Amino acid sequence: MSVSHFPPSDPRPPHDPLALAPEDCGRGHACQFCPEEPDCRLEKGHHEKRLLESRLAQVGQIIMVMANKGGVGKSTVSANLAAGLAAQGYRTGVADADIHGPNQSRFFGFVGERVRISKRGLTPQAFTAPGLAQPIQVGSLAFMMESDDTPIVWRDAYKHDFMHHLIGSFDWGPLDFLVIDMPPGTGNELITLADLLEGHDVAVMLVTTPQEVALMDSLKAIRFCQERGLPLLGVVENMAGVTCPHCGGDFHLFPRAHLAEALAKAGVSSLAQIPLSPALASGSDAGRPIVLDAPNGIEASAFMPAVNACITQAKANFSAAAADSLKAMNQQAQQAPELEQALAAVPAEQREALRSELAALLGNPPAEDATP
Ligand code: ADP
Numbered sequence: 001m002s003v004s005h006f007p008p009s010d011p012r013p014p015h016d017p018l019a020l021a022p023e024d025c026g027r028g029h030a031c032q033f034c035p036e037e038p039d040c041r042l043e044k045g046h047h048e049k050r051l052l053e054s055r056l057a058q059v060g061q062i063i064m065v066m067a068n069k070g071g072v073g074k075s076t077v078s079a080n081l082a083a084g085l086a087a088q089g090y091r092t093g094v095a096d097a098d099i100h101g102p103n104q105s106r107f108f109g110f111v112g113e114r115v116r117i118s119k120r121g122l123t124p125q126a127f128t129a130p131g132l133a134q135p136i137q138v139g140s141l142a143f144m145m146e147s148d149d150t151p152i153v154w155r156d157a158y159k160h161d162f163m164h165h166l167i168g169s170f171d172w173g174p175l176d177f178l179v180i181d182m183p184p185g186t187g188n189e190l191i192t193l194a195d196l197l198e199g200h201d202v203a204v205m206l207v208t209t210p211q212e213v214a215l216m217d218s219l220k221a222i223r224f225c226q227e228r229g230l231p232l233l234g235v236v237e238n239m240a241g242v243t244c245p246h247c248g249g250d251f252h253l254f255p256r257a258h259l260a261e262a263l264a265k266a267g268v269s270s271l272a273q274i275p276l277s278p279a280l281a282s283g284s285d286a287g288r289p290i291v292l293d294a295p296n297g298i299e300a301s302a303f304m305p306a307v308n309a310c311i312t313q314a315k316a317n318f319s320a321a322a323a324d325s326l327k328a329m330n331q332q333a334q335q336a337p338e339l340e341q342a343l344a345a346v347p348a349e350q351r352e353a354l355r356s357e358l359a360a361l362l363g364n365p366p367a368e369d370a371t372p
Contacts, residue, residue, distance in 0.1 A: 028121030109287020
């Protein structure tokens with residue numbers, strides 16, 4: 001799998017997506033972070049749009065991790081999904097869009113770290129662990145705040161800007177997966193991000209607990225995805241069961257019969273059941289995703305079907321993009337002037353038969369004859 005999906009049918013020389021155009025300033029971050037902003041006379045809207053496009057051009061599959069309710073474990077699932085993908089060798093980033101509770105800095109051990117700005121943009125924190133071929137790139141609002149316990153009260157316009165900066169101003173580099181830890185709810189932030197990412201390979205992973213109240217909220221999120229045409233990979237049921245530390249028996253804090261029934265009715269599959277686990281909570285607090293910390297444990301195994309669902313989705317998108325690209329290349333080859341010249345040299349009565357043979361060779365059926 002590759003981030004660029006497939007070579008474009010009009011091969012251009014390899015270029016840096018942030019390469020300078022004469023009319024651009026060439027900075028890889030938004031104007032808000034620029035010391036020259038007050039005197040700058042360049043067109044700012046264009047710059048921000050180009051930043052976003054150039055970042056997204058380097059990202060393969062985007063996974064939005066959503067929950068319509070806070071506290072159900074959305075950030076925990078985002079961190080462990082990213083860790084599971086990175087453990088399989090994929091270049092992975094985590095964009096912490098949960099502006100009300102940006103926890104990814106904690107879950108990856110970067111509490112207190114602040115963002116650095118270079119000409120290429122804001123530098124994500126690189127999380128490394130034994131066995132990871134590539135670091136996980138972590139970008140969060142937490143890196144831009146004065147202190148980690150500053151509460152965030154923002155007007156909608158600023159929230160909109162932050163969503164732009166998160167994707168456009170961080171120097172993500174080439175990624176196979178960008179996991180976005182979404183804010184809870186289906187409000188403005190979600191709509192803004194869904195708009196920004198339109199036209200890119202985005203899929204949603206929904207997190208819920210089996211409680212009735214969380215379930216009702218999840219159904220709203222499912223409806224949002226269906227209305228927006230966002231592919232929903234499935235649901236991760238978090239805090240789905242507990243193992244008693246004394247007797248070793250399993251029990252369910254919340255009955256899951258309702259959840260299973262409601263998901264089946266909505267046509268959404270339950271991909272993973274993550275137990276309520278002290279090791280998972282303490283691993284998160286210590287900045288070590290349990291999927292990497294205890295890869296053979298029950299928690300890591302529980303996450304695997306969700307990780308694999310992301311990979312399957314990305315591979316399906318890659319295959320579809322590759323097939324489209326090949327088809328476009330073949331169509332171009334069929335219309336090439338050299339081919340027409342060569343065909344012109346063939347006797348007229350053989351020309352159409354040869355054209356059909358060539359089309360079949362290139363994998364394109366000849367156009368239907370429209371004459372009755
Ligand atoms: P959200 O992003 O939905 O607000 P978090 O992922 O931040 O939720 O989780 C809230 C708290 O619950 C965190 O302290 C986290 O460590 C803990 N937690 C989440 N899932 C589990 C679990 N399966 N077992 C134990 N603790 C969990």
